[in-house]
Amino acid sequence: xxxxxxxxxxxxxxxxxxxxxxxxxVGMRGLDQKEIPSIGILxxxxxxxxxxxxPAGPVSVHLILNGLVGxxxxxxxxxxxxxxxxxxxxxxxxxxITTLGVNTLNMALPAVVCYCLFxxxxxxxxGRYAFIFAAFASGFCAVLMAGILVGLSLYLTGEAFLPAxxxxxxxxxxxxxxxxxxxxxxxxxxxKVRPEILEVAHAPD
Numbered sequence: 001x002x003x004x005x006x007x008x009x010x011x012x013x014x015x016x017x018x019x020x021x022x023x024x025x026v027g028m029r030g031l032d033q034k035e036i037p038s039i040g041i042l043x044x045x046x047x048x049x050x051x052x053x054x055p056a057g058p059v060s061v062h063l064i065l066n067g068l069v070g071x072x073x074x075x076x077x078x079x080x081x082x083x084x085x086x087x088x089x090x091x092x093x094x095x096x097i098t099t100l101g102v103n104t105l106n107m108a109l110p111a112v113v114c115y116c117l118f119x120x121x122x123x124x125x126x127g128r129y130a131f132i133f134a135a136f137a138s139g140f141c142a143v144l145m146a147g148i149l150v151g152l153s154l155y156l157t158g159e160a161f162l163p164a165x166x167x168x169x170x171x172x173x174x175x176x177x178x179x180x181x182x183x184x185x186x187x188x189x190x191x192k193v194r195p196e197i198l199e200v201a202h203a204p205d
Contacts, residue, residue: 002050002085002088002094002095002099002103003095003096003099003102003103003106003150003153003154004095004096004099005096005097005098005099007099007154007157007161008099008102008153008154008157009156009157009158011156012102012153012156012157013098013099013101013102016099016101016102016103016104016105016106016153017100017101017102018101019101019105019109020078020082020100020101020102020104020105020108021101023075023078023104023105023108023109023112024078024079024082024104026075026078027073027074027075027076027077027078027079027080028076028079031076035076038072038073038197039073039076039079039080040080042065042068042069042072042073042080043069043080043081043083043084044084045065045068045069046064046065046066046069046080046081046084046107047083047084047087047088049062049063049064049065050062050063050064050065050084050088050094051088051092051094062175063175063178063179063182064107064142064143064146064175064179065139065179065182065183066081066107066108066110066111066114066142066143066146067110067111067114067138067139067140067141067142067143067179067180067183068135068138068139068182068183068186068187069081069111070108070110070111070112070113070114070115070138070142071111071114071115071118071119071121071122071134071135071138071183071187071198072122072190072197072198073111073115074112074115074119075112075115077108077111077112077115078104078108078112081104081107081108081111082100082104082108085100085103085104085107086100102153105149106146106149106150106153107146109145109149110141110142110143110144110145110146110149111142113141113142113145114137114138114141114142114145115138117137117138117141118134118135118137118138118141119134120134121133121134121135121138122134122135122187122191122198123198124195131187131188131191132184132188135180135183135184135186135187135188136180136181136183136184137180138180138183139176139179139180139181139182139183139184140176140177140179140180140183141176142179143172143175143176143179144169144172144176146172147168147169147172148169150165150168150169151165151166151168151169152165154168
């Protein structure tokens with residue numbers, strides 16, 4: 001769901017960059033050095049997952065893992081996803097530098113929203129079934145919202161992009177279920193072997 005250079009209008013690019021800058025500022029506030037390894041690992045997971053593209057008609061789809069990133073990091077998902085997207089743009093020309101703000105917003109904002117909606121499920125003491133539901137819903141909804149935001153970014157640039165915007169959302173419907181299952185599986189594994197990682201976003205600033 002990378003938006004390439006030369007597509008979006010200046011107003012959309014500036015607006016996306018401004019909101020992303022605010023999100024990164026909030027995410028960096030009160031950052032503890034002990035949290036950096038967890039943030040780095042999740043940023044790397046996001047980076048690698050997004051590199052594997054599967055053609056789906058005129059577009060391609062890929063795993064995102066922004067739901068997992070948001071569930072664990074909360075607002076710190078903004079700097080984590082920004083770094084991952086910046087490396088993809090510089091090393092593999094996925095997306096672009098001018099669209100970095102918009103692309104980060106489209107991936108990171110759903111991550112934060114899913115943390116706010118489903119983050120309760122990763123707190124210690126949560127029952128197993130509630131935990132699985134929260135993790136699955138976070139993975140599913142994060143991709144759904146990311147697709148909608150990508151479509152909205154294209155639509156705000158021009159109504160001619162509306163068919164492409166609809167196609168982006170439709171093409172990622174299967175990915176939503178895969179992401180939900182994968183996020184639940186990863187979260188369950190972390191709960192078993194490193195439960196403290198799931199408490200990163202819940203730590204007081």
